[in-house]
Amino acid sequence: MPETTAPRDAVPSGTAPAPARATTTVQGAVPAIEFQGVVKRFGDNTVLDGLDFSVAKGDRVTLIGPSGSGKTTILRLLMTLEEADGGIILVDGDPYTHEIRGGKRVEVPEKRRRAVRRRVGMVFQQFNLFPNMSVLENIIEAPMHVLGLARAQATVRAEELLDQVGLADKRDARCTQLSGGQQQRVAIARALAMDPEILLLDEVTSALDPEIVADVLGVLREVAETTDITMLIVTHEMQFARDVSNRVLMFDHGRIVEEADPETMFTSPTHERTQEFLRAVLGD
Amino acid sequence: MNDVWSWQRAAEALPPILEGFRITLLATVVGTAIAAVLGLLVALVRRSRSRWVTAPVGLAVEFVRSTPLLVQLVFVYLMLPSVPALVVGCVVLGVHYATYMSEVYRAGIDAVPRGQWEAAKALDLPRTRVWRAVVLPQAIRKTLPGLGNYAISMFKETPYLFAISVVEMFTAAQQFGGRTFVYTEALTMVGLLFLLASYPTSLLVRRLENRLA
């Protein structure tokens, strides 16, 4: 097994073909997220075909594009809900599910994989609160059993978060008694309770009634303003993308076709596909 | 190993067991036929609007379903001494399983979309025609896998017929064991024969289920 003598670091930054990657905006600092040649197939359908991109620490990046363009797949790969068929993903410079050792792509052991996953949190379209637990129990479950916090400690933090999302009075409620908007705010508190370095937001308002979307987005806006969590956002709420993110990536067929700050992207997109997409979404 | 298992004894036990297997199959087929017809009747009667009809039928179904088949077999056998044991066996198996199958039919009928009833009503079809041409064909399609599974269950419960001395496969093995004072080969073979027959059948039913789903 000569591979074991190879350096532990998957791809030393010196040897990485960094200049070739158009989307890399950071120089010097280790990016929070880095995709290197990531391939993902579902059966015969190749969703991501050698995707390269990176996200700097503290960035708020919105992924836009037609459905099936691979946006959600990127989030799911970052949560290990899907496994890439090729390429590697680095979080904070650490290989996540796979690494290159001795020139070969090998799986990262479960223990290290979990250590990386612990830094990533996710909020889902369908909230996915645990119906067998109260609101508070939903929030303290992972901090207690994954981070090893004492119940009292976890509860104090959970109450702060509930206060922050405006649901302090629902502490002991059953999740099924809450409205969709309230459930989503609990889900945000639950993700934040793990103190993630990276937060993935997967169409968090798509399952909500229009009149309560603003509540949820307000909570997220506040999170964006008061923390330095790196955020990766898939959304159809263009105004929210504009308010919160500092970078927008336009995806089409698993490739980034355009990248810009939100102002530029939404007012003067250059790529034809972006123009078509925004016309369709913004509805005029 | 040779002390506990004798191939010679196994060979001697096999002919009566295979003879019994025919009775086992016969009881299963006749029992299933009775259960399938009676079950459908029960399901239809239980849809009656009158509680004077549904309540007693419901209670009877519940009673038959939650008391042991074994006890029912012996009961009927003792009450009707002039009726051949095999007939008693088939009928009791059939009635017992009719209570299960009626539930399968009921679910199948309930699964026929409301729109089908309404469409039939809009066409002003007569009641019997609605059932025969619209509802039952759709319902029965959906019930086939369920009925198949109960037929397999019944097959595996035919050994209860030993209690009323019908010489099906298991009783044949038991009698062989009683004669030779060694049950090992005969009982093992019967168990394996049940597995050999029921497992492929259940795979077939599962395929049917996937095809119809």
Added chain:
Amino acid sequence: MSDNLSTLRDALPRLGEGVVVTLQLTLGGAALALVLALLLGLGSRAGSLWVRGPSRFVVEFFRGTSLVVQLFWLFYVLPVFGFRMESLACGILALGLNYGAYGAEVVRGSINAVPQGQWEAATALDLGPVHRLRRVILPQAWALMIPMLTNLLIQLLKGSALATYILLHDVNYFIEQLRRSTQDTFFSYTVGLLVYFALAYVLTLGMNALEVRAKNRLGSGPSLREVLRVAPVPATTRGGAA
């Protein structure tokens, strides 16, 4: 008829003993079956073929070989291999193995029926596989499996009537004794079947209570106390609680 009733009255203590034996078989068998069902059901979903293969084999084997054959095999054949068991242990083992195999399918199906999002949320919170199953998935699958487990429990109760033939004095045995002393087949068997019916009814009630509790814990349906209250819960208070 009054003769029959007085014979029955005199035999009540023996009926009590029979009910105890039947309940020992039923509850003992059910406990064993539940443990096996969980192990085999989870094993059937395992990623490793070394776990999944044997689990599937055991499940199909005990589902396929008929309870009657299994019971008599354990009773007559197993001693030949040097394992001798008491009748009661033999009965509990046969019932537990057979219905454990059926239960494994129920467990497997119920776990599969828990929405995918629940697994994903647990992964996103980095809960480990065992923790995820114990705290998130099984409590939800449990509510789904109870109705099917109730059916199996009643079938297990019915199967326990075989115990008479391995020399146990259960309810079925009592029926035969009653018939001998009254010389009245119809009376004895009607009494006996009614006893089984009552046992099945009580077991079903107990399982329904478990189901109400499990559903209430998932936040759907009323609490057990609300269900057991004699007066119907006014619609307004129910709405207020939601």
